Amino acid sequence: MQDLPSTEPTVNVKFVTKTSSVPPPEGTMAIPLSTTRDNLRDVLRSLTESDATFDFIIANEIIRPGVSLTKILQRKKISEEALVEIEYIESDLAPLEQICECPHRDAVTGVSFCPQFGFVTASFDGSLHLWSEQGALAFSTQAHPMPITDVVATTGGPTRTVVTASKDHTLALWQLSRGTKAFTKQATLMGHTDSVQCCALSPDQQRLASGGWDNAVMLWALQGPTVEAPSPASKAEAEEDTAESGVGRVRPRDAEVDEAGVKRRREGQGKMLHPLVQLRHHRGAVTGLHWEGASAGAGLRGEAPVVPGETLWSASWDHTLLRWDLQAQIHTAELTAPCSALCMAATTTSAPGSATAPAPGNAALLLTGHVDGAARLWDPRTQDGAVSRPFREHTGMVTGVAWSPRSPYHFSTVGTEGLVCLWDIRARKPMQQHRFPLVPPTLSPAVEGVPEVGETTITGMPTNSQKCVALVPNKVHCCCFEERSAPSKKAHAGLIGCGCDNGSLFLFSF
Amino acid sequence: MEQGSGLRTQLQKVIDPNFRRTVVDEETGEETVLSDQELDMLFRIQEGKYYSSNVGEEMDLTDLYPYDSRFPVINLPEPKSRFIPSKWEAKKVIELVRKIRRGDYDHKIPEKPDVYNLWTDDTDPAEWEARSKRLPPPPIKLPDHAESYNPPPEYLLTPEEQKEWEAANPYDRKYPFLPQMYAAMRQVPGYKDFIKERFQRDLDLYLFPASSRRSFTSTLRICPSCPTRRICCLPQVMTLEFFGHGAAITALSVDPTGQYIASGSRDRTVRVWDIPTGRCLRLLRLEADAEAVAWNPVHPIIAIAAGKKLLLYTPGLTEEATEACIALVVAPLAPGAMTMTLQSGYTWHRADTLPTRDGVVMDIAHPKPITQLCWHPKGDYFAAVSSDTSSSTVIIHQLSRRRSQLPFTKKRLVMCVLFHPTKPLFFVASRTAVQVFDLMKQQLVKKLRPSAKWITSMALHPTGSHLIVGSADSRLAWFDLEAKDTPYKILRYPGLALRQVCFHQTQPLFASGADNGTLHVFHGRVYTDMETDPLLVPVKVLRPPPSSMVPVEQPEEEVEEEVDEDGEKKAARRKVITPDVRSCVFHPRQPWIFSGSADGVIRLFV
Incomplete structure (x- = not known):
């Protein structure tokens, strides 16, 4: 241990640990108040004779580099006379490293990891892509005529189901089999009356929840007896509808072609599914959904659409988060946020005995990304609100949040100012962050291809002499988190996928 | 005895x-x-007489001034007022009579206390307190050692110092007297300057202010009361920018559901953006600058002013809605309605192929360039304003019957127009006044004078009972339409020209966009009872953060001056110029505001 100057004020500390394999040094020791994280690391390394890198937690907050103990004790209102317990953990977050970049024709608005297949991305031009883990395009198809807003994929099993939500008011069900590595459309989910903004799979991956701009949350069954083709009656109705509209509109010359086109379009959609349950209470677009699993023994019984005890959380633009009792189809809890939420994620694992971690059972911490650039953490067990202060680092809207599947502490956020952050809930600032370089503004190819009317020479600069923007931030629209058992010893090595505005999907490893 | x-x-x-x-x-x-x-x-x-009977009994006291009671001392004739009834008494009586008739005459005569304390203070206690709060007079300087009759020797002046003292100006002297030493108190002579000093002291007291000035102890007293809890819902920070336009933005319009926004620009394009992602969904290229863009409140139709053409554009965001719109706009009319079309000289040209690929379903040719468009809240009528001074400045079109009409026969210069949301009223703003017309009765209802010299825009409160008018000579006038023709309040912005003013549809907010790139957001609460005045509180000034602005090279002259001062360092310094706000519009549901700037960027403040 280093020789400490005797004149400096010191504080008595004791090292403890809950997770690290390195045993804590016995007894207490006096450490100068000006000690920072790096000093503590040196001290602990010399005491335990291990070469690991440690991070330190005082009163549930990770010490940031360059902050002295004085400041932390002042902020936490801990007396310098008291014995301070410092918990240490092995710091296993490597710096974010970009491993590959997958180019798309248009902005990437949805990404979902599909273990053993690679990952599935959805684009603003309505196309759906499958990429291998190395970043090679395996399959691509035009899934929707309008932008896709969200994509989820099931995990496990030889065939996977991929669900896409789109602004054309529908969701589509795609099957991905291991042999062909291609998407085959299974069904169209029709029921929303406006753009669908988000979707989420239930824990048993049998059902789907979706929310959209019609302020409704809808529940769908993906498999089993409730999947149905459109009944003959409804089909006839649809045809009648088409015919009626055809008469009413009196199409010139191409009416027949158009009618045939409509028919073909409807046939091409394959089976049509209708929602099992519609939940309406939100007064704004539903943008985030999360299922809370039922207790262990429960399961789907017969044709019941929901498992008893199962609940669903929904986040909306009306500043609220609602918990729905799916059996009663009513909302049972309401949390109010200061502004609209754009996305939602939740912990999937529980922490080993931490105060802020979710309790065993079905309770999890919810995380929402908001339009004001903050990510907020919610404890569903409380009646009113956020657990901690909001996580603020983004200056744009937080468009995507993703929680680490394995660690209850780590999550990532992305924002429209082109920033991706990796957070630990015990830290006030992001542990890692990466800012995408500025890009020239891009236009969707579909939009660009519109034929120009008449003369197209744009006279360039208008009368005012102010310059127009040449380079703009690369907005990030979505993010996805995957843990990876990396060859190194690190427990939390993983992948973060970020879909960007200029059509690139960036994969980061850490 | x-x-x-x-x-x-x-x-x-x-x-x-x-x-x-x-x-x-x-x-x-x-x-x-x-x-x-x-x-x-x-x-x-x-x-009670004198004790001695022989003294003064017969003393004769004679009057110096003999007084005859029949004649007054002053030998003047009686004044006329003695003979005529008193005017003031009559007034008093009338007042009393009126009081009695009203029934509020107090018959009780105020009782005076029989006995009163002669020695009490009859001054008002508050006044007494105020008097006692007077500032203390300036203290007299206490005597010094030098003033002693036997001062310590160091206070005595040496002969040189004495000479200096005598030569010096009386105001510059250290002491106003000469310190002198006497052996005994009785040898001290009389002080010759005593009277002079007293007089000086009196002058001091006389010129000293007798009381302190009133000052504001807290600023709260001058601020209006502010409903803080409700006010928290307002745009605060800029979090999203919409990039793509190559020139200044002229108009913004948000889809009624709040999912899309349409923008018109001087780069001859109209774009439709997806608000949650900030990405362009549709791009429409035009033959002229897009001067105005207005989203139909009911149907997914956007009216676009491109030069002399008015285009009806269906962005094709949903197939069903688009088909319905095309049916509405393009389907042939009933024969009766067709005759109406012939009345006006405005021809509605159907786009040739349907549905057209670029989504334009109809264009209407106007004689002059169009500057402003405005839909009626029911989505059937819309008004177009042209830039010239003629009878065809304002044209009202009807979508369902596809006809156009000229509401005014007189020539007039119109800056902007508005439809009332519920009543058949039509607001027409000229350069200095706003005229309100009843469309059913076809007559002028009201003329509002905002005391502005150049009105740029106006906006109606969602209830339709209040109007704000923004002008280029830096003022915003709030009118209560059910009250006077003069503004309820005028908000002044020194040195700023207002480009656009807007009301929020659901929240009690209104905002104005100014030429220096700032948006001023106000809390404007309107009460349903007729008595309470609207509450207007300025709550926020929004400007884009420096990171979102384009750095502009400083003009050369300025740079040279900088170089002279600090050498080469400042030559490379760049100045950030905030682009003008050309258009601002609130989100229909959220407390957000969009600003369209002169640099072609739409900024969203949440």
């Missing part, structure tokens, strides 16, 4: 003939019989 029992006194009364003129000296007990002369003297004193 000894004072004995009552019996003895009674006996004495009978026996002694001098009993009635006998008095007893209380000190000695001696009895004295008073003589006649002495008795007479006593009686005279009791009567």
Whole structure:
């Protein structure tokens, strides 16, 4: 241990640990108040004779580099006379490293990891892509005529189901089999009356929840007896509808072609599914959904659409988060946020005995990304609100949040100012962050291809002499988190996928 | 005679003939019989006369000024007022009579206390307190050692110092006197400057302010009361930018559901953006600058002003809605309605192929370039304003019957127009005044004068009972339409020209966009009861953060000056110029505001 100057004020500390394999040094020791994280690391390394890198937690907050103990004790209102317990953990977050970049024709608005297949991305031009883990395009198809807003994929099993939500008011069900590595459309989910903004799979991956701009949350069954083709009656109705509209509109010359086109379009959609349950209470677009699993023994019984005890959380633009009792189809809890939420994620694992971690059972911490650039953490067990202060680092809207599947502490956020952050809930600032370089503004190819009317020479600069923007931030629209058992010893090595505005999907490893 | 029992006194009364003129000296007990002369003297004193009967009885007192009661001292004729009834009394009586008739006459005569404390302060306690709060007079300087009759030797002046003292100006002297030493107090002569000093002191007191000035102890007193809890829902920070336009943005319009926004620009394009992602969904290229863009409140149709053409554009965001719109706009009319079309000279050209690929379903040719478009809240009528001074400045089109009409026959210069949300009222803003017309009765209802010189825009409160008018000469006028024709309040922005003003549809907010790139957001609460005045509180000034602005090279002259001062360092310095706000619009559901700037960027403040 280093020789400490005797004149400096010191504080008595004791090292403890809950997770690290390195045993804590016995007894207490006096450490100068000006000690920072790096000093503590040196001290602990010399005491335990291990070469690991440690991070330190005082009163549930990770010490940031360059902050002295004085400041932390002042902020936490801990007396310098008291014995301070410092918990240490092995710091296993490597710096974010970009491993590959997958180019798309248009902005990437949805990404979902599909273990053993690679990952599935959805684009603003309505196309759906499958990429291998190395970043090679395996399959691509035009899934929707309008932008896709969200994509989820099931995990496990030889065939996977991929669900896409789109602004054309529908969701589509795609099957991905291991042999062909291609998407085959299974069904169209029709029921929303406006753009669908988000979707989420239930824990048993049998059902789907979706929310959209019609302020409704809808529940769908993906498999089993409730999947149905459109009944003959409804089909006839649809045809009648088409015919009626055809008469009413009196199409010139191409009416027949158009009618045939409509028919073909409807046939091409394959089976049509209708929602099992519609939940309406939100007064704004539903943008985030999360299922809370039922207790262990429960399961789907017969044709019941929901498992008893199962609940669903929904986040909306009306500043609220609602918990729905799916059996009663009513909302049972309401949390109010200061502004609209754009996305939602939740912990999937529980922490080993931490105060802020979710309790065993079905309770999890919810995380929402908001339009004001903050990510907020919610404890569903409380009646009113956020657990901690909001996580603020983004200056744009937080468009995507993703929680680490394995660690209850780590999550990532992305924002429209082109920033991706990796957070630990015990830290006030992001542990890692990466800012995408500025890009020239891009236009969707579909939009660009519109034929120009008449003369197209744009006279360039208008009368005012102010310059127009040449380079703009690369907005990030979505993010996805995957843990990876990396060859190194690190427990939390993983992948973060970020879909960007200029059509690139960036994969980061850490 | 000894004072004995009552019996003895009674006996004495009978026996002694001098009993009635006998008095007893209380000190000695001696009895004295008073003589006649002495008795007479006593009686005279009791009567209040002079004791001696031989003095002054016959003294004759004569009046110096003989007074005859029949004539007054002042020999003037009686004034006329003595003979005529008093005007003021009559007034008083009338007042009392009116009070009695009204029934609020107080019959009780205010009682005066019979006894009052003569020595109490009759001043008002508050006044007394104020008086006692007077500032203390400036203190007199206490005597110094030098003023002593026997000062310590170091205070005495040396001969050189004395000479200096005498030569110096009296105001510059260290002491106003010469310190002198005397052996004894009795040798001290009289002080020759005593009267002069007293006079100076009195002057000081006389010129000293007798009380402190009133000052504002807190700024709260001048601020209007602010409903803080409700006010928290307002745009605060810029979090999203929409990039793509190559030139200044002229108009913004948000889809009624709040999912899309349409923008028109001087780069001859109209773009439709997806608000949650900030990405362009549709791009429409035009032959001229897009001067105005307005989203139909009911149907997914956007009216676009491109030069002399008015285009109806269906962005094709949903197939069903688009088909319905095309049916509405393009389907042939009933024969009766067709005749109406012929009345006006405006031809509605159907796009040739349907549905057209670029989504334009109809264009209407106008004689002059269009500057502003405005939909009626029911989505059937819309008005177009042209830039010239003629009778065809304002044209009202009807979507369902596909006809156009000129509401005004007189020539007039119009800056902007508005439809009332519920009543058949039409607001027309000229350069200095706003005229309100009733469309059913076809007459002028009201003329509002915002005391502005160049009106740029106006906006109606969602209830339709309040109007704000923004002008280029830096003022915003709030009108209560059910009250006077003059503004309820005028908000001034020194040195800023207002480009656009707007109201929020659901929140009590209104905003104005100014030429220096700032948005001013106000809390404007309107009460349903007719008595309470609207509450207007300025709550926020929004400007884009420096990171979102384009750095602009400083003009050369300025750079040179900088170089002179600080060498080469500042030559490379760049200045950030905030682009003008050309258009601002609130989100229909969220407390957000969009600003369209001169640099072609739409900024969203949440």
